[in-house]
Amino acid sequence: MNVAFGMKAHSGWAAMVAIGEYDGGLVVVDRRRIELVEDEWAKQPYHAAEDLKPGAARDVVKRGVEAARRIAVREMRAAVRRERERENEVTGCAVLVAGPMPDWSVEEILAVHFRMHKAEGVLFRDALVRAAKACGLRLVEIPEKVLTPHAERALGAPASSLAKEIARLGKAAGAPWGKDQKESALAAMVALRERLN
Numbered sequence: 001m002n003v004a005f006g007m008k009a010h011s012g013w014a015a016m017v018a019i020g021e022y023d024g025g026l027v028v029v030d031r032r033r034i035e036l037v038e039d040e041w042a043k044q045p046y047h048a049a050e051d052l053k054p055g056a057a058r059d060v061v062k063r064g065v066e067a068a069r070r071i072a073v074r075e076m077r078a079a080v081r082r083e084r085e086r087e088n089e090v091t092g093c094a095v096l097v098a099g100p101m102p103d104w105s106v107e108e109i110l111a112v113h114f115r116m117h118k119a120e121g122v123l124f125r126d127a128l129v130r131a132a133k134a135c136g137l138r139l140v141e142i143p144e145k146v147l148t149p150h151a152e153r154a155l156g157a158p159a160s161s162l163a164k165e166i167a168r169l170g171k172a173a174g175a176p177w178g179k180d181q182k183e184s185a186l187a188a189m190v191a192l193r194e195r196l197n
Contacts, residue, residue, distance in 0.1 A: 003029050003083050005093040005137075006188030008144070008180050009124035012036055012043030015180035016079065019169070019188035020088060026165065026189065028173040030082065031181055034075045036068050036124050045123070046109055046116040058106045068123055072131035080135055092191035093132040096144040096183060097125045140191045147183055154190045162186060 003020040018030040041048040045064025049057035076093075083090050101122045109115045132139045142150050148159050155162065166185055170177035 001029075001088050002091045002192065003088045004091055004188045004191035005079060005132075006096075006184035006186065006191065007034075007093065007128050008096045008184045008187070009036070009128055010180075011120055011124065014124065014128055015184045017181055017184035017188050018079070018083065018090075019185055019192055021192065026169060026192075028169050028185065029086070029088065030079070031173060031184070034072075034079075036071050036075070036127060037064075038067065038071065042067055044116075044120050046106075046119050049106070050110055050116070054107060057110060061106050065123060065127075068127040069130055072124075072127035073134045076128070076131035076135045076137070080137070090137060092138040092140055092194065093128075093135075094140040094142055094187035094191035095125060095128045095132060096147060096187055097129065097141045098122055098144060138191070138194075140187070140194055142187055142190060144183070147186060151186050151190050155193050162189075165189075 001020040001022050003018050006017045006019065008015045013036055014034045016030070016032055016034050017028060020027050020029040037043050042064045045061050048064065049060040052060060080090050098121055101118055104115060104119070109119045129139060129141060148162070151162055152159055166182050169185055170182065
């Protein structure tokens with residue numbers, strides 16, 4: 001069957017839901033938590049670098065960013081491989097993204113605590129986006145803040161109908177089916193539909 005991934009990143013991990021088309025309807029094919037770090041400090045590399053001298057701070061941030069990107073590619077490849085083993089075709093990947101971040105240097109980010117949080121919020125979303133591209137997946141970037149109206153337009157259905165479909169999918173899939181899974185599933189539905197257009 002045709003399958004699409006929906007992903008929502010957090011600090012150091014992401015929720016992933018794979019939605020497939022089967023017998024005229026949608027089904028949850030897979031859902032899991034994907035770890036994007038191997039070391040605890042890497043969940044917040046800017047915070048880990050906060051009290052270091054500039055050169056050491058840049059090195060810590062660079063290592064954290066590179067590790068997140070490397071791990072995201074590894075996990076994305078594993079997700080694609082799982083679907084191929086099920087004889088499914090991954091037709092797309094939707095990643096919930098944040099607004100663009102100014103082109104601040106590491107020093108400029110570390111100078112303002114709010115910027116550190118913003119940079120870390122973008123880091124893991126960006127790692128997933130890069131991983132989808134590295135795996136040759138058709139990427140759909142959806143601004144997280146406008147997921148529902150974006151889905152309404154893409155799927156041609158009102159929010160109330162989409163909420164019912166998400167609830168139906170969750171009931172069939174079972175727990176856990178919280179906000180992360182619901183939003184990832186909706187994003188995956190958009191990626192699956194946009195394949196057809």
